[in-house]
Amino acid sequence: MTAIKRILIALLLLVLPLTAFAQVDLTEARVRELVRETLLANPEILVEAIAILEERAAQDRVTAGADMIAAQREALENDPNAPVLANPEGDVTIVEFFDYNCPYCRRAMPTVEGLIQADPGIRLVYREWPILGEGSVFAARAALAARQQGLYEEFHWALMGMSGRAEERSVLAVAEEVGLDIDRLQADMDAPDVAEHIETSMRLADLLGITGTPTFILGDNLIPGAVEQDVLQRLVYEMREGQAE
Numbered sequence: 001m002t003a004i005k006r007i008l009i010a011l012l013l014l015v016l017p018l019t020a021f022a023q024v025d026l027t028e029a030r031v032r033e034l035v036r037e038t039l040l041a042n043p044e045i046l047v048e049a050i051a052i053l054e055e056r057a058a059q060d061r062v063t064a065g066a067d068m069i070a071a072q073r074e075a076l077e078n079d080p081n082a083p084v085l086a087n088p089e090g091d092v093t094i095v096e097f098f099d100y101n102c103p104y105c106r107r108a109m110p111t112v113e114g115l116i117q118a119d120p121g122i123r124l125v126y127r128e129w130p131i132l133g134e135g136s137v138f139a140a141r142a143a144l145a146a147r148q149q150g151l152y153e154e155f156h157w158a159l160m161g162m163s164g165r166a167e168e169r170s171v172l173a174v175a176e177e178v179g180l181d182i183d184r185l186q187a188d189m190d191a192p193d194v195a196e197h198i199e200t201s202m203r204l205a206d207l208l209g210i211t212g213t214p215t216f217i218l219g220d221n222l223i224p225g226a227v228e229q230d231v232l233q234r235l236v237y238e239m240r241e242g243q244a245e
Contacts, residue, residue: 066220068208075204076125081197082127083144083152086116090123091243092236095217096207100159100166101132102137102213103110108226109160115229119236125158129201129213137198139166144197145188146180154178 054208065220069076077093096112098105116122128144130136139159146155158174175185188194204210208222216223218235 009073027154032235069217069220069222072204072207075200076127079125079197079200081193081200083128083147083156084123085118085126085153085156086122086124088123090121092119092121092218092239093123093125094232094236095125095127097127097129097201097213097215097217099130099132099136099209099213101130101136104212104226105214106160107212109157111226111229111232113157115232115236116130118229119233121240122236127201127204128198129205129210130198131213132237135167138168139171140198141194142171142175142185144194145185145191146175148188148191149177149180149184151180155180 008011011135024040073194074120076095080237094115111126117122128140130140143155143159146152155175159171162170162174164170172185175182205215208217210222210224214223214224216227216232218232219239221235223231223235
């Protein structure tokens with residue numbers, strides 16, 4: 001039986017009783033004729049069928065996304081080359097993909113700060129994902145290089161709180177403000193681990209179908225956009241409840 005015939009018969013099953021269906025000639029032409037007659041008489045069936053198909057497709061995407069997150073769990077949560085803030089020993093891990101030039105990432109900064117201040121059990125993994133131009137790439141490389149001077153966190157929050165675009169000049173000005181050695185910083189920006197982190201972010205984003213920043217990952221949940229703190233906190237609670245079961 002062709003895929004088209006299966007779809008047509010499925011539509012018929014929505015409105016025809018099984019006794020009537022058993023008497024239907026299963027030639028494709030006859031099925032098409034019956035479907036056309038049925039839809040003309042009951043156009044709301046098509047709307048219902050489309051809604052069902054869209055719901056199933058959405059559920060399939062959620063399931064596929066959860067499966068991919070599970071497959072990449074180790075790289076997402078335990079990459080030794082990814083900065084970890086808040087509580088490194090926390091019981092719930094949040095992964096954030098972000099770009100320093102993303103206005104929504106900057107808007108989400110107070111949410112993230114509020115969340116980790118309110119919940120000492122959160123472990124925050126950052127994925128530098130510079131997708132908004134050369135300035136974003138420079139800022140990401142500088143931030144990752146700041147790890148060598150033990151100032152990644154201070155530099156990160158300062159870059160997120162800056163006004164205007166993150167470009168080479170503005171990024172270096174912020175670096176100087178937080179006390180980084182600029183010459184050393186620029187030398188460390190060329191280290192292999194800096195490039196590797198960004199390449200891994202690109203690979204993971206592609207695998208997970210991430211299309212914008214910020215994107216948060218909590219357990220099997222992928223949450224795009226600058227969501228409210230209570231939304232993230234609710235997901236954290238749900239993860240803890242799941243771990244306790």
